[in-house]
Structure formats: C-alpha cells, structure tokens
Amino acid sequence: MKTLFEEIRRQPLLWLLVFVPTVFVAQNFRPGAHTLLFALSVLAIVPLAGLLSHATESVAAKTGDAAGGLLNATLGNLTELVIALAALRAGEYTLVKASIAGAIVTNTLFVLGISFFLGGLKHHVQEYNRVSARLQAGLLFLATVALLIPSAVAQEESVAMAAFTQKLSVGLAVLLIVAYGLGMLFSLRTHRELFASEEHVDDEVPWPLGLALPTLAGVTLLVALVSEIFVESVQKAAEAFGMTPAFVGFIVVALVGGAAEMGAAISGARKNRLDLSVGIALGSASQIALFVAPVLVLLSYAIGPSPMDLRLWPGAVVMMLFATLTASLVTNSGRSAWFVGILLIWVYAIFALTLYLLPPRIL
Numbered sequence: 001m002k003t004l005f006e007e008i009r010r011q012p013l014l015w016l017l018v019f020v021p022t023v024f025v026a027q028n029f030r031p032g033a034h035t036l037l038f039a040l041s042v043l044a045i046v047p048l049a050g051l052l053s054h055a056t057e058s059v060a061a062k063t064g065d066a067a068g069g070l071l072n073a074t075l076g077n078l079t080e081l082v083i084a085l086a087a088l089r090a091g092e093y094t095l096v097k098a099s100i101a102g103a104i105v106t107n108t109l110f111v112l113g114i115s116f117f118l119g120g121l122k123h124h125v126q127e128y129n130r131v132s133a134r135l136q137a138g139l140l141f142l143a144t145v146a147l148l149i150p151s152a153v154a155q156e157e158s159v160a161m162a163a164f165t166q167k168l169s170v171g172l173a174v175l176l177i178v179a180y181g182l183g184m185l186f187s188l189r190t191h192r193e194l195f196a197s198e199e200h201v202d203d204e205v206p207w208p209l210g211l212a213l214p215t216l217a218g219v220t221l222l223v224a225l226v227s228e229i230f231v232e233s234v235q236k237a238a239e240a241f242g243m244t245p246a247f248v249g250f251i252v253v254a255l256v257g258g259a260a261e262m263g264a265a266i267s268g269a270r271k272n273r274l275d276l277s278v279g280i281a282l283g284s285a286s287q288i289a290l291f292v293a294p295v296l297v298l299l300s301y302a303i304g305p306s307p308m309d310l311r312l313w314p315g316a317v318v319m320m321l322f323a324t325l326t327a328s329l330v331t332n333s334g335r336s337a338w339f340v341g342i343l344l345i346w347v348y349a350i351f352a353l354t355l356y357l358l359p360p361r362i363l
Helices: 002-010 012-029 034-063 065-089 093-122 130-153 159-190 209-241 245-257 259-270 274-303 314-330 338-357
Strands: none
Touching (some): 012 209, 034 209, 034 245, 065 209, 093 259, 093 338, 159 274, 245 259, 245 338, 259 274, 314 338
C-alpha cells in the first residue's frame, strides 16, 4: 500500500483520482446534471487508466509482454463491456453497435497510432514481433468479414429477412467466439515461442504481484462503476454538445472506454516495449470483434428488450475494413517510427470528421 501511495504522489496525473469520489457524490446529489456528470466521469477514468497501466506493466514484467498485453486488453475491455451492457438493457442498440465498431477502429488506428508516434519521438526506430501483429490483424480481418455479411445480405426490410439476420448473427457469434479461443490457444499455448518478445531493461522497479493484482481488480471495479455513470450521462451531454448517437458511440464512448488500454500502450511504447503496445492495441480490437460483440448478441436474448443482430450500417463496416487493412500494411515490417503513427492517426481523424459532419444512416 505504501508503494501505491508513493506512486500517486510522484505522478501528477494520478492526483486526478480526487474526481473518483467526486463523481459518485455528484451523482447522488445532482443526478440530473448530465453535462457535469459526463465531464467528471471522464476526469475520473483518466487517472484510473494510469493506475491500470502501471499495474499491468508490473504483471507483464513477470509474465511477458504477450500475456501482459492480453491481460490489459481483457481488463480494459471490461469498460467497453459494461458500457455496452448498460446500453443493451436500455435497448440503445444504435449506441451498442456504434461503440463496438468504434472501439475496434479506435484501438486499431488511434491507440496503435499514438503509441507509434510517441514511442517514435523518443526512440528513432522501434522493432516488435511482427508474427503477433499479423495474427491479430488476421483475426480482425476475419471478424470484419463476419460483420460485413449480415449488412451485405440484409438489404430489404421484411419479417422473413429479419428472422434470417437473427439466425445468421447467432451462428456468426458462435463461430467468432470459437475462432477467438483457437487464436488464444495458438498464441499462448501451441506456438507461444513465435510470440516471444525481446527482453527489456527497465529502470523502474515493477510492483510486486501482491500489489499489482489487487490494484488491477480494484481499479477495474472502479472503472466499471464510473462507466455506468458515464453511460447514463453521455446521451444527454451529447445532445447539449450537438453530437449524434453514432458519433458518441463510435468516437466518444470508444475513446473513454479505451482510456485504460491507451495509457498502458503509450507507456509501453515510450519505454521501447512496443510488443506490449501492439499486443494491447490490436489484441483489444480483436477481442472486441471476436468475443465482446458476439457475447453481446447472445446476451441480448436474455437482458435486451429484443434480440440484437450483427448488422451494422455500411459506413461502419467500411471503416472497420479500412482500419484492419491499414493496420496490416503498417505492421507488416515489424519496425516503426513516429511518422507511421501519424499515418494511422490521420486515417482515424478522417473517420471522426466524417462521422461528425455527415452522420451515416443507421440501419
């Protein structure tokens, strides 16, 4: 515990932890102040993401960057899952689908891009395991194909077509979950030697596992609780700022929900541990596409007002496809510099600007 307090005192960003109790107090006394709650919840999630980042790096120092990246992606995606479940119960399927597509694109382009950019500013050229990047990009391409099919075949609105889309979505959800499990088996068990990362000497002493693991659990719980407040306030706050549901789900929710992964990925890149950064960014994107999205489809039959399918509006599928292809191209060499990050960030900026100015037709 003493180590934890020393870390908070040493890093000014973690002083923002004061907003964690503040947002809970504000929710109790001013539940209708949606814009205030939105701002406070964002300010609370940022330092929690920083703590989660440091704890994950400490675990990765013991388990290796591949397993550490997977752990951070899994814990970070709990935020997206909590946000999506809250929207799912409320029947906000547009927000759910937009947040799924947005989280995939945000991790693939923005999180990976900002890691390459900031890491490249400190280190002239960085290297990472391209086998791992290729696997994650391949899994993402598989998921994009699966999400493209329902949108491509369901062109007309009818009862028969709706029933077909629901059955197809359930079948695709099961296939994607199995594919994700097989991918984990391949990378962490049968061919784990292909995904080994280089040893890095770090000046910082990692936290002991006895501190890192409880911190991971506690911070993840707090992020989930703050995320529920964020979900309740984001729609009303978005209306005040003139944002559409598609932009909110695709950009705002994805960026806030991915704060934990972003912090850990950037920190890893700055310490020249790019295998950890790539594992977090692409691993998180593939986990959302192959596991979180299919699970939400299956859970909609239990907790949603009606079943949810995997059909997205064409613009979202196109953005996911281009994001996956862009990531595949830039990670093919296993080397990176700051300008590679700029390319990824600019593709993401094109998508964000398009959604803000010309929202797509929601199916």
